[in-house]
Amino acid sequence: MTATTDLELRSDADGAGTPELVPLDSLTAEHTGRWTFLIVDGAAFMMQAMHPVIAEITGRYSAAFHGDPGGRAVRSVDSVLRWTYGGTEAVAEGNRVRDMHKPITMKSAATGKQISALNPEAYQWVIATGYIVTAQGGRLLIGRDFTDAEKEELLRDNRRLARLLHVPMRGYPETLAEMNDYFEAMIDTLQGTPQARQLIEEMQTGKVDLPPSVPKVLHPLVRAALRPMLRFNYLSIVGLLDPRLRDRLGVGWSAEEERQLTRTYKMIRVAYRVLPDRLTYFPLAYHARKHHQCLQQMAKRQQKSFAYHLPQGHSPH
Numbered sequence: 020m021t022a023t024t025d026l027e028l029r030s031d032a033d034g035a036g037t038p039e040l041v042p043l044d045s046l047t048a049e050h051t052g053r054w055t056f057l058i059v060d061g062a063a064f065m066m067q068a069m070h071p072v073i074a075e076i077t078g079r080y081s082a083a084f085h086g087d088p089g090g091r092a093v094r095s096v097d098s099v100l101r102w103t104y105g106g107t108e109a110v111a112e113g114n115r116v117r118d119m120h121k122p123i124t125m126k127s128a129a130t131g132k133q134i135s136a137l138n139p140e141a142y143q144w145v146i147a148t149g150y151i152v153t154a155q156g157g158r159l160l161i162g163r164d165f166t167d168a169e170k171e172e173l174l175r176d177n178r179r180l181a182r183l184l185h186v187p188m189r190g191y192p193e194t195l196a197e198m199n200d201y202f203e204a205m206i207d208t209l210q211g212t213p214q215a216r217q218l219i220e221e222m223q224t225g226k227v228d229l230p231p232s233v234p235k236v237l238h239p240l241v242r243a244a245l246r247p248m249l250r251f252n253y254l255s256i257v258g259l260l261d262p263r264l265r266d267r268l269g270v271g272w273s274a275e276e277e278r279q280l281t282r283t284y285k286m287i288r289v290a291y292r293v294l295p296d297r298l299t300y301f302p303l304a305y306h307a308r309k310h311h312q313c314l315q316q317m318a319k320r321q322q323k324s325f326a327y328h329l330p331q332g333h334s335p336h
Contacts, residue, residue: 038110038183041103043311046169047176050153050160051103052304055287057096058252059156062259063148064095065215069264070205072134072141074212075127096301102180104307113183139187144205146186150177151202152259159255159284170195211267219268222253254280 041047050056067073101112123136136142153173157165165173174195181191192198221227225246233241257270258280265272291299300308 038113039179040106040109040183041176041179043104043308044315045176046165046172047153048103048304048308052100052300052308053291054299054301055284056160057099058255059159059259060099060149060152061252061256062152062156065218065256065260065268066148066151066209066264067145068215068218069209069212069267070141070144071129071208071210071212072127072138073145074210074214075129075134076123076125076136076141078212078214079125100301100303102183104303106307109183113185117185140208142184142186143181143191146177146181146184147192147198147201147205149180150174150198155259159259159280160288162285162288167195174198206261206263209264209267211269215268219253219257219270222249222256225249251283254283 068077098112098116102109105112117137120136120142124133126132127134150173153160154165154170157163157169171194174192178188178191178193181188192201225242227242227245227249229238229241254276257265257268257272258277260268262272296308297305
C-alpha cells in the first residue's frame with residue numbers, strides 16, 4: 020500500500036514530450052477493437068481488482084461496485100478505444116483519464132495510510148495487465164501462442180499507451196524478460212480481495228446489478244438471459260489467470276472448462292474470417308482502421324507518380 024508521499028505521479032524524462040500513438044496497422048490495433056477482445060480483457064480487470072490499492076479505491080469510488088457495472092464497462096470500453104483509435108483524441112483522453120483520477124484519494128482501511136488512484140505501482144499495473152492478458156491470450160485470439168517478435172511488438176505498443184496515460188515509466192518493463200520478472204514480482208502483491216471475489220461470484224451466480232431502467236418485474240428474465248454471457252465471461256477471465264491467482268480467488272480450472280473455452284474461441288475465429296470487419300469491430304475501430312488503409316493505398320498510388328522517377332538533378336515542369 021502506498022504512503023502519503025506516493026500520492027502524486029512522479030515525472031519521468033522517459034515519458035516526456037508528445038506521446039507516440041499506437042500504429043493502426045499494428046497487432047494491438049488489429050485485436051483491441053474486436054468485440055470479443057474486451058471480454059478477454061476482463062482478465063486484466065480481474066488482476067487489477069486483486070491489487071490491494073486498486074481494490075480499495077474502486078470498492079469506494081467505482082460504479083462497477085455501486086450499482087452500475089454495465090455503465091462502467093461501457094465507459095471503460097469507450098476510453099480504451101479512444102486510446103488506440105482516437106488519433107489526436109487519444110492524447111486528450113490520456114490527459115482526461117489522468118486528471119479524472121488525480122483527486123481520488125482515501126484512507127486505507129487496511130493500513131490507515133492515504134492511498135491514491137494515481138499510486139505509481141497501481142497505475143503501472145493497470146496498463147501492464149493489458150499487455151499480460153493479450154500476450155497470454157494468443158491461443159484464444161489467433162489460435163496459437165504469439166511469437167516472441169509479436170510479443171515485443173505488443174509490449175512496444177503497451178509502453179506507448181503507458182506514456183499516453185501518464186504512467187510513471189521509471190521501472191516499467193522494456194523487454195520481455197523484464198516483463199516476466201515484473202509479473203512474477205507482482206504476483207506476491209495480488210490478493211483475493213473482496214472486490215475480486217465479488218466479481219467472481221457475480222459471474223458464477225448471475226446475480227448482477229441491473230440498470231434502474233430495467234423494471235424489477237423483469238429482473239429474473241434479464242438475469243436468465245445474461246447467464247450464458249456471464250458464463251462465457253467467466254471462462255474467458257478465469258482461463259487466462261495464472262493458476263496461483265485462481266487459488267487466491269478460490270476457483271479451479273478443469274480440463275472440460277479449457278475445452279469449452281477453446282471450442283468457443285475457435286468458432287469466434289472462424290466467424291471473424293467469414294464476417295466483414297464492419298460486424299466484428301467496434302465502430303470507432305472499424306472506421307479508424309479503414310481510414311488508415313485508405314491513406315496507405317493513396318501513398319502507394321502516389322509512388323507511381325512520374326515525378327518520383329525522374330533522373331537525379333531533373334525536376335518536373
